[in-house]
Amino acid sequence: MQAQEIYNKLEKQFPGKVGLFRGDFFDPCLNVDAGAIVDVCRYLRDDPETAFEVLSDLTAIDWTKKDDEKIQVVYHLFSYTKRHQIVLKADLPREAPRIATVEGVWKAANWFEREVFDLFGVDFIGHSDLRRIMLPEDWIGHPLRKDYVEQEEYDGISTQRAPLVDKLLR
């Protein structure tokens, strides 16, 4: 199925909830209203024409452009049987981003969402095990955010060193 057809199908099924279709991208993508993400995902998985049985990737992007600040959660859906793919995007506010988990649709989302929670600070509502995955539990901040500043020390150990090169070259 072509990406345009998938989009038309979604627009009919979820009027007002999907938009901003970009068919000119290398991987055509569309925006989904954050509140409807679980319904859209479940529909795309269960409909025999789309049959997206796999969540290839789930990640996020931190956009800090002025007047367009947002955390964008990106879902790469893939179908082995139909051999097509689509990219869904959900825009969340940078302050306290929250979105429902799609763990119930694809189990793979469990760990993907934990990673996004850890590195971007997105809260996935209804997630069964929302803990940090890469960093220690007591780490401060979310490193993949553009405005992230590393804490000066962790557990009494400095995370920064003055470069020795400056002293040696003096």
Add this chain to the structure above:
Amino acid sequence: MGEAVYPESEVFHTEDMTISVGPQHPSTHGVLRFVVRTDGEVIGEAIPDVGYLHRSIEKIGEKCTYHGYVPYTDRADYLAAMFANQGFCMAAEKLGATEVTRRGEFCRVIACELNRIASHLISVGTFGQDIGAITPFLHALRERETINDLMEEICGARLTYNYIRIGGVGYDITQETCDKILVFLDHFDPIVDEYNRLLSYNKIYIERLANVAAITKEEAFQYNLVGPNLRASGVKWDIRRDIPYSVYPELEFEVPVGHGEKGTIGDCYDRYWVRMQELQESSKIVRQCLKMMPKGPAISKVPRKFKPPAGEVYVRVEAPRGDMGYYVVSDGTEYPYRVRIRTGSFTAMAIIDKLSRGIMVADLIALIASLDVDAPEIDR
């Protein structure tokens, strides 16, 4: 000294045991840790604890130029660095509409497939070692050593290659090296049979693996398993064949899938057996490439200031641990806005908790080995 107090109940009291496996256990591939709750020998749950090798490779990508980031991708999966290079370079080339020379493509495929043999040798070798067979590991590493030597001759490095660059490859493969690769392959092909006699058809080995932790096709989809792990569950899917890239459409090779060779489809033995067959397929691919390799430049002219237009791309390559995805977002500057590396081990690791319920402790080790998880690739 007080008097000993015995419980009133006659029933012998038992309780679950919580064991920490790792992070430096030899059978955990790299540094990863499991918190295992067991009832005697039977596992209640095995919760993976990852992140020990997290190096923020994705964040580093935002601070490097496109050219400058290529050596970092090596570190995403140091057992199969060539594929990590290729994935990122293909993403950058697609964004920047950069041509790759034809000879460059062949050099890439030769280097990649040699790397796949090396990576699979580690996989099947450590598989044997994990469940108690030391000899096959040494045999596997002996052959891998030759590949490392060949790689050193091709690009100067034995592990983290930085060989594939945007637009082609860093160094051309000389005729002399080509001859050496052919000598190696002639030597290697019969050795696969030797491994089979030593390991694959070994009764003890088969009984340790057959019918252990079988993964159905539906489970594999749910957890997004990729590569050999997916194929072992009976899904005939290979990015090289199904979403072709580079010169793979011109090459002939089989895609081995699991048939329940010694037990059920998708059990540990199937995952092992798929990799053994892929060794031979890779060897076939390299032979074809050596014959077909055209003359010409190995790299096209790429501006030093590589500035792809704004846009985004998701590129898949078939790495030894399956579909490796690079999601690169460009905002039109010299630096990528976001680099996301999706790796096969990450999703494979997530399925272990589910599969481990109700199996024996010894089978957990076989399960981890059969999924061929690789800590640097999980944590990035």
